[in-house]
Amino acid sequence: MKRLSEKLKIAVYSGNIPSTTFIENLIEVLSEDGFEIFLFGKKKKEMRYNENVKLFPTPVSEIKLVYFVLKEFLILFLKSPHLFKKCFGEVREKSRNIKIFFRNAGFILPVLNHQPDIFHIQWAKTVEQNPELFRLLKCKFAVSLRGAHINYSPLTDKSLDKAYRKYFPEIDGFHAVSEAISAEAVKYGADKNRISVIHSSVKDELLDLNPEVHKKGSKVELISVGRHHWKKGYHYALDAMKILKDEGVKFTYTIIAQGEIPEELLFMIDDYKIENEIRIINGMPNDELIDLLQTKHMLLLPSVEEGIANVVLEAMAAGIPVMTTDCGGMKEAVADRYSGYVVPVRNARSIAAKVKEFISEESDVKRELIRNAKMTVRKEFTREKQRAGFRNFYENVYGK
């Protein structure tokens, strides 16, 4: 056991440095809270972290990788000839060819040489990739349960389904982003008692924003944010916009999504003749996004699958009314007609009906809704609460 004065060393592992926005947020939150954070994986971009974050990246280029692996093997040999022998044997056995040998060695060696106390896997799918190599590590394992990896990937990927069932019982602790996803993970053999639900958080300063509310009966400006992917349900949103247009409702709808616009959406916009109402913007930096959000009347989340969408929390904090489907853990953040609007998944008619309801609502009601949403964020989705959640989680996992 560590003495209290010593910091727990947590490897936040997603495979890439930097990782996605919310994992980078997590790194930030944890590193400010007395943990030592180790980052392993491929370095894609130069990043600046505070002094509690230590990077042990694996090079991407082949020549550098060879040098890196040889160097790390030597360090391991000097540290522990026994572990060196074991590691070398295991990597050789698990590698079909020399290229994979170097890739596997490049992955596991820095972790062996800088043993963390807890290896925290951010993407559940990772458990399938190197289970035998993970066994070389003498540390605790934590796995985050988020989105697609739990909710639908194993439905069509039978080998992933099998891997979850095989390795989940060996994991020391799970971090679930929502109650809903923790229930899904239990189906694959995750021990319910080892799952901690820790909601994500938003920056406190968003709570100070107070944009104007929509005036009853006026044109409504809607916005959605999130990558182009079927799970985001933009096609259902466009179906709803068609219904609104047919009913003579005045509106605009902006989608902020990175990448090429899918054919499906292009075809829908053309087919429905809603070119003038719809605008699709190819990505946007977060601060600009917050500015844009404040000019809109409502954030719409038409998804069919989510953990808890961070952009909804951000909008709630910033005082923009939200409408979400009841997918994933969304209902843990939004209560219908209390802190926002909730509609069933895969249901364009409901979206259209609720938008109309919103338009015809008095401003006071909308202000009340915004107040309640801010209160929800203050209670459930603050940095402080997330920090405390992880502190507890890691201490439990480590002390187990």
Next chain:
Amino acid sequence: MRIGMVLPEAPQYSETFFNYKIKCLKESGYDVTVFSGKRSKNKYFYKHIAAYPVYKNKKFRQSILFISVIIKTFVTSPYRSVKLAGKEIKDGSSFIGAVKILYMNAHIITHNLDWIHFGYATMSLNRENLAEVMNAKTGVSFRGYDINIYPLKNPGCYKKLWGKLDKVHSISDYLYSKALKLGLPGEIPYRKISPAVDTALFKFKSDPGSIKSPLRILTIGRLSWIKNLETAISAIKILKEGGTDVVYTIVGFGSEYERLKFAVYQSGLEENVIFSGKKDHKEITKIMNESDIYLQPSYQEGFCVSVLEAQASGLLCIVSDAGGLKENIIDGETGWIMPKRDPEAIAEKIREVMNLPEEKRKETAKRARIRVEKEFSLEDQKKKFSEFFKD
């Protein structure tokens, strides 16, 4: 008469439409050559010439081949080559661009043809001047994606083609009308030749128009957003919640399996929806025979042969009002048409059909079979194809 058909790939066995088209033309005395983008080892019953390859990662190999092909083409067809390159430059390409266009057409330009026919409108891109320099005529077929979707991503892509066309074939009036909106001049001669079905291969059910319990619904098609199977799955959910015992079989494969599988899982329909993957003709006739209703919920459709096959087999067909489907089914006569993308409407229509008197359903199935035999026969299609290049 010598016809060059330009296709992305030489038609495989399963692509009955093209195979049959080529066969018809040959039987009518035409000399048909298929020009395709890809080389293949298969044996064909027609002349088949593949384009010179484009290597993405082998620059050296590509340069050598490129130079030798260009030299060879200039030597064998000097007049045509110079003329094509000249026309392309006049149309605004750079010199390199023009030579590249010559390379991608080098397998065609050396042949003597009376017609160059593009199997899809997209096949005509960068080939618009080809027929003119070869003293041939230009024909094109509209088939669906090429008119419905490609121009959305590439506005104005057929502007050049419209000026060069001698004749247009479309599988539905719908696609033709859409092409007119894209700028196709109305004075260019147009023929609609719908897909046909060999009714001998699809046996009329012994109990046409019957409804069993559980209700057996079938869709055949790629797992793609175009087919709008998500809407159908939502409709099945509504039926189930309304107390109908239903099994929905989806035959086909495609890139959106995960999306659909999740829709089924999320809707609690794992017992009711079966993805049976790709099936061959024999298996399909068996599945047709064991189904009651054929559903085509498509968001867009050029015409849809599967709906013809289902009608030939004696199934009750319910289709969306997308694209060419309205020409495929006569609403209330040979099947039923409902608005696309509306699960409530699909569920409602299925209930309505279930509640029809047995006799009414049987009559509908019979009328559908008769219409398919009469209006979508292979004989008829053959006649129309042979006439297409005549006048």
